[in-house]
Amino acid sequence: MSTPFAKTPFQIRPLDAADWPAVWALLAPTFARADTYSYPPDISEAAARAAWVAAPAATFVACDADGSILGTYFIKPNQPGQGAHVCNCGYVTAEAARGRGIAAAMCEHSQGEARRMGFRAMQFNFVVSTNEGAVRLWQRHGFDIVGTLPGAFRHPVHGYVDAHVMFKTLIHV
Numbered sequence: 001m002s003t004p005f006a007k008t009p010f011q012i013r014p015l016d017a018a019d020w021p022a023v024w025a026l027l028a029p030t031f032a033r034a035d036t037y038s039y040p041p042d043i044s045e046a047a048a049r050a051a052w053v054a055a056p057a058a059t060f061v062a063c064d065a066d067g068s069i070l071g072t073y074f075i076k077p078n079q080p081g082q083g084a085h086v087c088n089c090g091y092v093t094a095e096a097a098r099g100r101g102i103a104a105a106m107c108e109h110s111q112g113e114a115r116r117m118g119f120r121a122m123q124f125n126f127v128v129s130t131n132e133g134a135v136r137l138w139q140r141h142g143f144d145i146v147g148t149l150p151g152a153f154r155h156p157v158h159g160y161v162d163a164h165v166m167f168k169t170l171i172h173v
């Protein structure tokens with residue numbers, strides 16, 4: 001890895017209720033920028049908590065040795081019923097902690113958790129095409145762009161831009 005922080009240790013563990021204020025502190029500015037996710041930019045803390053913590057099957061945090069929260073991800077079934085064997089995840093790294101490999105580690109961790117939970121594949125529904133670092137990152141971790149939704153994301157700077165559906169099979173039989 002190429003940053004001076006690359007060797008700084010961090011661990012990934014399940015979210016505790018006490019972690020929420022720190023998790024919200026990193027989600028809020030990310031959602032407010034409105035350039036990577038389609039959550040309302042002015043989403044309330046309660047709605048964000050419902051979406052990131054209550055609705056998913058599990059939520060995890062990446063923490064520094066001193067316990068500071070550096071990143072978070074959730075995992076949930078992408079569809080109910082007959083589509084529930086494919087999971088969906090969302091990932092955010094704190095702005096100050098980006099480029100340290102935290103999302104890479106969360107992506108690998110989430111795939112392990114997904115397999116452990118019995119999911120057979122992972123799908124990202126709405127990867128904004130201008131979020132090129134994220135697209136590259138997911139591709140490096142084995143995700144393919146299986147479809148592109150033309151102009152599906154209204155970017156605050158670039159206007160209507162494409163969004164990718166990205167998919168990785170986790171269980172090969």
Ligand SMILES: CC(C)(COP(=O)(O)OP(=O)(O)OC[C@H]1O[C@@H](n2cnc3c(N)ncnc32)[C@H](O)[C@@H]1OP(=O)(O)O)[C@@H](O)C(=O)NCCC(=O)NCCS
Pocket residue numbers: 002030036071091092093094097098099100101102103104105124126127128131132133134136137
């Ligand atoms: C995308 C995101 C999760 C990546 O987190 P991260 O912890 O910085 O990612 P990593 O350090 O593991 O990986 C960095 C790699 O991804 C690329 N990258 C990802 N996001 C980047 C960003 N915002 N700026 C620059 N590079 C980025 C880098 O090029 C780097 O690749 P390299 O190793 O070849 O240099 C983070 O930027 C983020 O939280 N963004 C806002 C929310 C978001 O976009 N989530 C994903 C939605 S699909």
